[in-house]
Amino acid sequence: MNTLKGVYVLIIQVDNDTGVNVGALGKLTFEKGLYAYVGSAQANLEQRIKRHLGKEKRLFWHIDYLLNNSVARIVKVLYKQANRTEECKIAKVIGEIGESVDGFGCSDCSCKSHLFRIGDYRFLQGFMRVLHVET
Numbered sequence: 001m002n003t004l005k006g007v008y009v010l011i012i013q014v015d016n017d018t019g020v021n022v023g024a025l026g027k028l029t030f031e032k033g034l035y036a037y038v039g040s041a042q043a044n045l046e047q048r049i050k051r052h053l054g055k056e057k058r059l060f061w062h063i064d065y066l067l068n069n070s071v072a073r074i075v076k077v078l079y080k081q082a083n084r085t086e087e088c089k090i091a092k093v094i095g096e097i098g099e100s101v102d103g104f105g106c107s108d109c110s111c112k113s114h115l116f117r118i119g120d121y122r123f124l125q126g127f128m129r130v131l132h133v134e135t
């Protein structure tokens with residue numbers, strides 16, 4: 001069933017400090033830690049998440065480059081049924097707490113970033129639900 005649409009946050013664990021070539025952004029250094037990436041899928045949210053979870057894919061979005069690296073893995077997926085404007089609002093909320101990776105995932109909007117290094121993701125569970133996806 002592909003019924004969900006909305007805004008999602010991928011919680012990503014980076015196991016070691018690593019340099020990743022992120023397409024047009026060039027080589028960025030990711031410190032070991034937890035990251036939150038905000039995206040939206042206004043159709044087929046589950047399909048989008050499955051794409052993020054899969055390793056075999058064409059590298060298209062900035063996030064694809066990070067997730068293609070063996071040190072990065074998705075540990076939790078949160079979502080909220082909401083329209084696309086909410087995507088940037090959630091990015092701003094996370095940005096108040098997290099440390100932004102400037103220019104990442106926000107080519108189509110005016111945000112500073114859609115990827116943040118965070119200490120904890122529990123605060124997101126106050127307004128987002130956990131998505132369970134079969135892989």
Ligand SMILES: [Zn+2]
Pocket residue numbers: 087088091106109110111113114
């Ligand atoms: Zn944005």
